[in-house]
Amino acid sequence: MKLERLISITYLLLNNEVVSASELSYKYGVSQRTIYRDIEAICAAGIPVVSYQGVNGGYGIMEEYKMDKSLLGSDDIASLITLLNSTTTIFQDERVQETIQRLKTVQTDSSKTPSLTMDLGSWRSYACLLRTLRSAINAGQLVHFHYINAKEERQDRIVEPVSLVLKYDTWYLYGYCRSRSDYRLFKLTRMSELTALEEVFERKHTVHADNIFSGGVYDHDQTEHAVILFTAGSLAKVLDEFYLDEKQFNENGTLTLTIVQPIDTDWLIQKLLTFGEDAVVLEPPMLRLRIKEKIEKMLDRYGEV
Incomplete structure (x- = not known):
């Protein structure tokens, strides 16, 4: 069939430097005139076929289109x-x-x-958000959205989007926030009412990808050091949640976890509370105090039980 022949010819040209019309004619059992029409059809499909003249001439595909x-x-x-x-x-x-x-x-x-x-199909719940942001990045368009910051404040943000970043199972937008006049990381889960604006920004963003998660770009509080003791009954969950952090397995079956990297403090507190009595923060004192305050507020809500 013609379609199968066209596909076969395309693959043959991709894997060879030059193939003559006579070779193609003989291989597929058709006339050279048919081969000429096939080449025209392949070109019309957007594949850059080049014609080479001379004794060793024939057809090939533009080198820039091929991969070594x-x-x-x-x-x-x-x-x-x-x-x-x-x-x-x-x-x-x-x-x-x-x-x-x-x-x-x-x-x-x-x-x-x-x-x-x-x-990555688990992200389909806000795939539309990702596609809108990527389109704006490619077009150099400003984006506007409402954002919930670490202080639980809902704010308008206008951002020059630079890159989408997937880190530790979380998507972020990295961009230049005009409200803060600085680069920021925004969690996509905290965004709402995202729109790509018609305005195109002129600024050239040259920040290297390795610096995206360096200090000063987060839009929330961080802790860089924490030591947590977990009971023996929570080891599997600890490994699932904190695999990359330093771990020490103790003789009594417990596990001591040490965090020595920037991490969202609110996220860490919420995550530790899911362990209930199976997790105890040893340090820093500030983190112990914040968790204690959280637990006391939770107890107040159930004071009449």
Whole structure:
């Protein structure tokens, strides 16, 4: 069939420097005139086919469109395809789909069971939010939204969006906040009524990605040091929630957790309260006091029980 022939010719051109019309004619059992029409159809589909004249002439695909197979190993290609596939569940980006198809043309063994599988589908609940922000980033458009800060205040924010960041299972928007005249990180879960404005900003944002989570960019309080003792009956949950932090397993079955990195204090308090009596903050005193105040307020609400 013609469609199958067109696909086969495209793959053949991707994997070869130059293929003559006579070779294609012989391979597919059609006339050279048919091959010419097939090449025109492939070009019309957006694939940049180049015609080479001379004795060794024929057809090839523009080098800038092809990927050098020697640059990536089979495992690298498979991992890239898996990662890109996982993002398409959210962003529905046709360009990503095209990239996946190109990667598959240099994949040497597509039948091999992938060693990596990813699924970001759990974020579909606000996939529309992610797509709106990414579109604004690509277009250089300002965004406006309402934001709940660490003081529980609901504020209007106008931001020059720079990048979407996924860290510790949480999505953030990194951008230049005009209200604060500085760069900030905004949790997407705290945003509401997001709109992309027509205004396009001129500022050139050159902040390196490695600096996004450095000091001063969070829009909430942080703690950089905490020591928590967990009972033996909560070890699995501790590992699920705090895998990357320093852990010491004690002889009596308990676990001592040490946090030595910036972390949202309110988030940490809320997370520790889910452990109930199975978690005790040893230090710092400020964190112990805040948790005690939280517990006392909770007890006041149930004073008549």
